[in-house]
Amino acid sequence: MEFCVFTEPQQGADYETMLRQAQHAERLGFDGWFRSDHYLVMGDGDGLPGPTDAWTTLAGLARETSSIRLGTLVSSMTFRHPGILAIQVAQVDAMSGGRVELGLGTGWFAQEHAAYGIPFPTKRFGMLEEQLAIVTGLWRTPVGARFAFDGAHYALTDSPALPKPVQSPVPLIVGGGGPQRTPQLAARYATEFNIGFVGEEKVRDAFANLHRVCGEEGRDPLTLSLSVALPTIVAASPAELERRCAAAGIDPGRAGAAAEEGVLVGTPEQVVEKLQRVADLGTRRVYLQCMDMTDLEHLDLIAAEVLPHVTDTVA
16 A cells, blocks of 8 residues: 655645655655645634645755656646646646646635635536546657647647657546546546545445446556545654644544544554554545645654554555
8 A cells, every 4th residue: 555645735835845745755755745736724724925836846856856746636726727637737747757647627615716806606516527537648649740639628739749658548537526527537537536534434434435437437446546635644642643733734633533434543553553444445646735835843753663563454
């Protein structure tokens, strides 16, 4: 099983803070560093020094890291035209030597669209499917050939479909809890299906439903990696637990949370126990949502006392 650090920079982080965390995660042996793609702080807080652009950040990190995988969980398709997104991701993939992954979703946070003047259509699944078709189509088009697309939302004419990413294919993440449209899009276009912030029973149900939809779509479900994202607080003492939970806005009473809760909170032993159950559900990758990007000792503890003790039991 793979373990990735997942961050929410819109809550308040500059590039240097993200760089320190990503480089530290790389030194510790984490498999990936992923960030949200948002432009407005959520909940309490001022979000200072202000928002950062996800793909600008990843371009910088591509040149300042060497082995860790980099990506979005997930980019909102409302933020970028699919033709431009395909160019951006391909370029960052080349800048990283083939370490980029694209998570793409419909977008949901209406306030950030209003705050920055970004159109926010009410019906977005059709747009997302066209974006997935365009991005993957542009990347698959042979060098020297042309790509065209005529959809309800986007039209591309006589595109040279350049540049090409280093990876073929670029790992593509689609996720969510919807019963039909989301798993359909994952089955048609993705390399990874993600479900986030839900308990183990809902993870099990989502994975089973995905297998059903893959059968309907003619996709071998074993070719689609399964992942979960979980808010994560690991602490070696009660005081440490209180401090980290306060920084992340999490109730410390959720330590050792029951299976129905979609969090990883507690001692290393408690978190290992829950991660083992998550692994046994078929999960291939876990995104550990670490809200305090300045707390590098948190990553030290996870790397030393949690990750080595989780056994991947999936055949």
